[in-house]
Amino acid sequence: MDVVTLLSFLALDLLLVCVPGADWAYTISAGLRGRSVGAAVGGLVAGYALHTVLAAAGLAVLVAGSPVLLTVLTVVGAAYLVWLGWGVLRRPGTPGTDGVAARESGARAFRRGATISGLNPKGLLLYLSVLPQFLVTGDGAPVPVPVQTVVLGLLHMACCAAVYLTVGVTARTLLGTRPAAARAVVRTSGAAMLGIGAVLLVQRLAVL
Template identity: 80%
Template sequence: MDWGMVTAFMAVDLLLVCVPGADWAYVISAGLRGRSVLPAVSGLVVGYAVHTLLAVAGLAVLVAGSPGLLTALTAAGAGYLVWLGWGVLRRPGAPGAADEEYGESSRARVFLRGATISGLNPKGLLLYLSVLPQFLVAGGGHLPVATQTAVLGLLHMACCAAVYLTVGVLARAVLSARPAAARAVTRTSGAAMLGIGAFLLVQRLATL
């Protein structure tokens, strides 16, 4: 495996992960509403694990070659973001407001929401369909392309876990003693999810 290409991928990937988007908005919102950001971040990482498995199996190429399926997946993800963002705007909550109800079922919901957001995140589709293939090296004694895809996918998941845990923990630590600011940030996160979802939905439907 070309470790120079791996290093280049990590640099590009870190840049993409550090750009605020739907994942950031969700983990900040989840961090301010629950005891821990771990269920939210775990869900997001699992969503990208699904992307990785599909890419390794070669199914990502099939999705890229099927405009109808790609449109359906993007529209589903965008619609889900709109719904979730609207829910956060309606009930922004405050730090620790959900602590008493943050039981196993709530943790499971937070986890599943995270997995759905990243699993249908158009930015994730872009990474696995357009960016990641540019860092694969075929032949010349290198590892099989499927193995290289798995390695890069795992590195992306690790990067997401590190960045999103940091974002969620810092947001909660900084805003836990500032309820008004926390509600404002949560509303902003909800508006970001709603806005991103609406933009992607309109953009995708405009291509039909």
């Protein structure tokens, strides 16, 4: 793969990652509720690592071609977002957790992050609609398509890590000493997760 192709994908992917969504909402919420920004982002990236493996193995195409499987994936992911968003709204918490609680919060944040991005059908569709446009196939392919897929997937994961860490750390820095404002932002993030999950549920169930 040539440098121009990689830079073109990187520019487009960075633009997409910078659009706020469920990942942003979860990163902000996790950052303000405990010392878990890195763990939360690590979980989100791990979820996209799963998408990369599925795409490289050709399983992503199989999922996209199965309406039943895609519906189940969407419903489970959307329901999880609704549940998580409702939990944040009920218990917004406050910044600053230390000791054993912080380690437990970090592990929990990682698992939740991986679940959010791993079950995100829009993440799967990103790999199906955007990434294939940058693959070189046929006799002129410099390396096998699965290898190209992994390289582009790693670029996407790097973009996610850079953007989400910046978002989480910035939110904590600006709001860490303002408990009232932090709780308001956390509630907003919870509402965003709940709203995004509800929209995904309605969209998927409407086509049944």
